[in-house]
Amino acid sequence: MRLPEVFSSNPFAVSIEIFPPKTPEGDDALRKHLKTLVQHQPAFVSCTYGAGGSTQDRTVSWCQEIKSDFDRPAMAHFTCVGSTRDQLNEWLDQAAAAGIENIMALRGDPPKGEESFQAVDGGLQYANQLVQLIQDHPKDFAIGVAGYPEKHLEAPSMEVDMANLKRKVDAGADAVFTQLFFDNDNFFRFRDSCAAAGITVPIVPGIMPITDFARIKRITSMCGTVFPEALATRLEAVQDDADAQFEIGVGYAIEQCTALRDNGARGIHFYALNKSQACQKILEALAG
Numbered sequence: 001m002r003l004p005e006v007f008s009s010n011p012f013a014v015s016i017e018i019f020p021p022k023t024p025e026g027d028d029a030l031r032k033h034l035k036t037l038v039q040h041q042p043a044f045v046s047c048t049y050g051a052g053g054s055t056q057d058r059t060v061s062w063c064q065e066i067k068s069d070f071d072r073p074a075m076a077h078f079t080c081v082g083s084t085r086d087q088l089n090e091w092l093d094q095a096a097a098a099g100i101e102n103i104m105a106l107r108g109d110p111p112k113g114e115e116s117f118q119a120v121d122g123g124l125q126y127a128n129q130l131v132q133l134i135q136d137h138p139k140d141f142a143i144g145v146a147g148y149p150e151k152h153l154e155a156p157s158m159e160v161d162m163a164n165l166k167r168k169v170d171a172g173a174d175a176v177f178t179q180l181f182f183d184n185d186n187f188f189r190f191r192d193s194c195a196a197a198g199i200t201v202p203i204v205p206g207i208m209p210i211t212d213f214a215r216i217k218r219i220t221s222m223c224g225t226v227f228p229e230a231l232a233t234r235l236e237a238v239q240d241d242a243d244a245q246f247e248i249g250v251g252y253a254i255e256q257c258t259a260l261r262d263n264g265a266r267g268i269h270f271y272a273l274n275k276s277q278a279c280q281k282i283l284e285a286l287a288g
């Protein structure tokens with residue numbers, strides 16, 4: 001199912017994001033977690049492509065498995081990192097042949113050890129160019145793009161960042177999935193700015209449940225997401241207690257997601273980090 005139909009047929013479309021594990025043991029563990037997660041009938045499952053600058057293989061095969069073995073629509077992430085236009089087009093040919101219908105089009109993170117993003121010779125510099133390249137492919141892929149409620153780290157201002165988001169949507173994106181955030185006010189402001197900029201496609205909040213404070217701190221610093229002081233204080237108080245961190249993190253996410261839904265969010269995109277426990281609790285709470 002393509003993204004436009006996902007959102008037209010579902011007033012609140014929950015999606016789950018996974019990343020390809022690095023080992024066969026990781027693959028098996030992910031299959032167990034996916035089995036649990038799909039019981040909640042997520043609208044689709046997405047799989048990253050070199051998240052945080054790691055490997056790009058196996059995104060397509062995981063998407064095929066999501067469709068065939070887990071019976072859910074899939075979205076394959078795709079980035080400009082390290083590829084020429086020709087190589088990007090070859091990947092699109094493979095994705096089309098594999099039955100991929102939805103693509104999350106991203107510029108991508110700089111590879112590990114590199115400070116800033118560098119396009120390769122004959123490659124692309126910005127995600128709007130990737131959206132255009134996908135649109136120019138003969139297969140009619142549906143396209144997701146990233147949006148930044150707290151501004152992308154490299155953008156000089158919210159206004160410039162919004163103009164860049166508009167470029168991606170005008171190039172043909174069907175939905176915007178946001179960077180993770182912990183303060184809903186930032187999301188609601190961002191949604192209003194999108195509307196003011198004439199962006200009419202669904203704006204879906206991206207939520208990462210906190211289960212391990214140290215890891216989340218690493219990730220938020222990479223994303224430019226502000227961590228609420230009061231929440232940090234509560235988590236610091238239980239630094240050595242994994243269960244207590246989980247309880248606090250999941251409780252916070254339940255409140256955050258409930259408020260998003262009650263205030264008209266079109267869905268929630270969960271950065272599940274290949275685990276099911278937190279999302280399961282949140283989805284149970286949302287189902288009431």
Ligand SMILES: NC(=O)C1=CN([C@@H]2O[C@H](COP(=O)(O)OP(=O)(O)OC[C@H]3O[C@@H](n4cnc5c(N)ncnc54)[C@H](O)[C@@H]3O)[C@@H](O)[C@H]2O)C=CC1
Pocket residue numbers: 017048051077079105106107108109110125126127128146147152153154155156160161164167168178179
């Ligand atoms: N789920 C995921 O896998 C997610 C990944 N990311 C990562 O975030 C990073 C950025 O990716 P995108 O948002 O796709 O990149 P992007 O190309 O849309 O934006 C990157 C930066 O360039 C600026 N920019 C964009 N288009 C421009 C243009 N035409 N001219 C001048 N400046 C322009 C933006 O304001 C931003 O600061 C990547 O590292 C991506 O992998 C972000 C969110 C979610």
Ligand SMILES: Nc1nc(=O)c2c([nH]1)NC[C@@H]1CN(c3ccc(C(=O)N[C@@H](CCC(=O)O)C(=O)O)cc3)CN21
Pocket residue numbers: 019048050051052053054109179180215218219222223271
């Ligand atoms: N800038 C950016 N890049 C991304 O890839 C990305 C975002 N933002 N925002 C939303 C999600 C979050 N993503 C993530 C974030 C962390 C890991 C992760 O597993 N991190 C490891 C370290 C990575 C490694 O060394 O391989 C960790 O231990 O936290 C995976 C996906 C993918 N997405």
